Amino acid sequence: MVTPNGFVVPVVGGEDDAWLVKSPCSNEVTVDGQPIEGAHVVLDPGHGGSETGAIGPNGVSEEDVNLDVALRVKRLLEQRGAVVVMTRATDVRVTIDMRATLAVALQPLAFVSVHHNAGAVRKQSTPGSETYHHLEDPESKRLAGLVYEELIDKLSPYGTDWVVGGDSGAHGRRSLNDGDDFYGILRRTQGIPGVLSESAYLTNPFEERLLDTEQFRESEATAIANAIIRFVSTDDPGGGFIPALESSSDPGGGGGTGGCEDPPLG
Numbered sequence: 001m002v003t004p005n006g007f008v009v010p011v012v013g014g015e016d017d018a019w020l021v022k023s024p025c026s027n028e029v030t031v032d033g034q035p036i037e038g039a040h041v042v043l044d045p046g047h048g049g050s051e052t053g054a055i056g057p058n059g060v061s062e063e064d065v066n067l068d069v070a071l072r073v074k075r076l077l078e079q080r081g082a083v084v085v086m087t088r089a090t091d092v093r094v095t096i097d098m099r100a101t102l103a104v105a106l107q108p109l110a111f112v113s114v115h116h117n118a119g120a121v122r123k124q125s126t127p128g129s130e131t132y133h134h135l136e137d138p139e140s141k142r143l144a145g146l147v148y149e150e151l152i153d154k155l156s157p158y159g160t161d162w163v164v165g166g167d168s169g170a171h172g173r174r175s176l177n178d179g180d181d182f183y184g185i186l187r188r189t190q191g192i193p194g195v196l197s198e199s200a201y202l203t204n205p206f207e208e209r210l211l212d213t214e215q216f217r218e219s220e221a222t223a224i225a226n227a228i229i230r231f232v233s234t235d236d237p238g239g240g241f242i243p244a245l246e247s248s249s250d251p252g253g254g255g256g257t258g259g260c261e262d263p264p265l266g
C-alpha cells in the first residue's frame with residue numbers, strides 16, 4: 001500500500017484505515033493509506049539514507065547513483081505502459097528484509113536490484129559489469145543474461161578504461177556456509193525473477209566520472225529497461241553466462257535493522 005506521504009510499504013495485516021505494515025526499518029506499525037494491487041516491475045535501488053554503499057575517489061555516492069538510475073528505468077518502463085514500484089524512491093534507509101517482503105508481496109514479472117560495484121582487481125577493455133541471478137531459477141538466470149547483454153551493448157561505447165573484480169558476466173553466487181544464494185536480496189525473493197545488477201565500478205576514477213553524468217546514467221537505465229522489456233516480450237536467452245562464484249564471507253553492504261530510524265509514514 002501507499003502511505004499518505006508516498007511510501008510504498010508491504011501490508012502484513014489489519015484492514016482499511018488501520019493497515020499493519022512493515023516499515024522501511026522492518027518494524028510492524030499501523031498506518032492509514034491506499035492499497036495497491038501489484039506491479040509489473042519492482043525496482044530496488046540499493047542502500048540509501050545512512051547506508052551510502054560504495055563511495056568513489058571523488059566522492060560520488062553509490063546510494064545516489066543507484067536511485068537516479070532506477071528512477072530513469074522507471075520512467076522508461078512507464079512510457080511503455082508498465083506499472084513500476086520502487087522499494088525506495090527517496091534517500092531513505094531501507095532494510096533488505098523490507099525490500100524483499102515488498103517485492104514478494106507485489107509478485108512482479110521482473111525484479112531488479114540496482115547497484116554499482118567496488119573493489120576491482122584488474123583492468124579490462126570492456127565493462128566489468130556483473131549481474132547476479134537466483135542460483136536455481138532459470139527465468140532469473142535468463143533475466144540476468146539479458147541485463148548483462150544490454151549493459152555491455154550500451155556501456156561499451158563509452159571507452160576502454162574499465163576494471164573488473166572477479167569476472168564480468170551473468171552468474172549466481174553461492175554461500176559456502178549453507179549453499180543458498182549469497183546475497184540477502186536474492187535469497188529472500190525466491191519465486192520471482194530477480195536480478196542484482198552491478199553495472200560499473202564506482203571505485204575506478206574513469207567509471208566514477210561516467211557515473212556522475214546524466215548521459216551515462218540514461219544509457220545504463222536504457223539497458224536495464226530494454227532487458228526487462230525483452231524478458232517479458234520475447235524468449236531471448238540472454239548471454240554472458242559464467243559459473244557461479246562461491247563465497248564464505250559476509251556479503252556486507254548493510255541492509256540490517258541496526259541503527260535504522262524510520263521516517264514518518266503518515
Ligand SMILES: [Zn+2]
Nearest residue numbers: 046053115116
Ligand atoms: Zn551496493
